[in-house]
Amino acid sequence: MADPTQLVxxxxxxxxxxxxxxxxxxxxxxxxxxxxxxQSETEYHPKRSPTTLLxxxxxxxxxxxxxxxxxxITVVLxxxxxxxxxxxxxxxTSKPIIAxxxxxxxxxxxxxxxxxxxxxxxxxxxxxxxEVIKSRQQVVLNDFGQSExxxxxTKRLIQQEGYSGLFKGYLLGVxxxxxxxxxYFVVYEQLKMAFAAVxxxxxxxxxxxxxxxxxxxxxxxxxxAAGKSIAFAEIFPPIQLFILQEARFQT
Numbered sequence: 001m002a003d004p005t006q007l008v009x010x011x012x013x014x015x016x017x018x019x020x021x022x023x024x025x026x027x028x029x030x031x032x033x034x035x036x037x038x039q040s041e042t043e044y045h046p047k048r049s050p051t052t053l054l055x056x057x058x059x060x061x062x063x064x065x066x067x068x069x070x071x072x073i074t075v076v077l078x079x080x081x082x083x084x085x086x087x088x089x090x091x092x093t094s095k096p097i098i099a100x101x102x103x104x105x106x107x108x109x110x111x112x113x114x115x116x117x118x119x120x121x122x123x124x125x126x127x128x129x130x131e132v133i134k135s136r137q138q139v140v141l142n143d144f145g146q147s148e149x150x151x152x153x154t155k156r157l158i159q160q161e162g163y164s165g166l167f168k169g170y171l172l173g174v175x176x177x178x179x180x181x182x183x184y185f186v187v188y189e190q191l192k193m194a195f196a197a198v199x200x201x202x203x204x205x206x207x208x209x210x211x212x213x214x215x216x217x218x219x220x221x222x223x224x225a226a227g228k229s230i231a232f233a234e235i236f237p238p239i240q241l242f243i244l245q246e247a248r249f250q251t
Contacts, residue, residue, distance in 0.1 A: 017088055018084050022077060022081070025073075025076050029073050034056055036138045037056065037139065057069075072138045075133045079130035086122055091116060095112075107189070116183075120181040121174055125170075128168075128173055131173070132157070132168055179230050183226050184224060184226065192215070193206050195218075
């Protein structure tokens with residue numbers, strides 16, 4: 001009988017997650033642009049800043065066109081896939097290694113916690129420059145009131161601040177997202193094992209790779225909500241500070 005944990009190739013997970021990430025990024029990017037613009041304009045133009053999301057949306061579309069909502073999308077599409085591959089690959093690869101070092105089973109919550117943290121720290125090497133370049137494209141305009149290309153923004157950034165400028169906010173991002181990642185993975189993995197124990201009684205190791213899609217979806221949804229809840233209190237002040245720092249390049 002085939003090992004149920006090997007029924008689905010690992011690359012399938014990476015491919016599926018990458019496609020899902022790209023689709024979700026494209027769909028939600030306008031909201032991200034509005035968030036960044038709202039936070040930056042509140043700091044520098046408090047009297048002119050729209051008071052509602054709809055007012056801000058109307059202001060951007062009327063004055064800059066619908067395409068303005070997708071400023072920075074190119075760099076997001078470029079960095080999202082390698083970042084996600086690093087994130088998932090690091091997590092999956094580090095589990096047996098960490099389990100061996102700590103002499104724990106790979107199903108241990110401590111293993112999931114540590115591997116989630118390692119995955120976030122490693123993938124932040126891609127997420128950080130993506131956020132730096134994206135935020136500048138979303139906020140900073142040239143003399144003609146247009147957003148500059150990824151190449152132009154990146155070249156200017158390196159010329160002015162060196163390569164280290166691409167990683168501005170790295171530690172801040174790690175501090176914000178590591179708690180979210182470890183919470184997500186611990187809850188996600190434990191829920192999958194709980195479902196497997198109920199659906200496949202007496203089977204060991206628990207065949208979490210063969211769970212029905214509804215069980216995986218429920219586990220991921222609850223884990224995501226838990227991770228967001230843990231990070232909610234700490235996530236907005238640091239991110240707003242980062243965005244405001246980037247917005248200062250306008251002045």
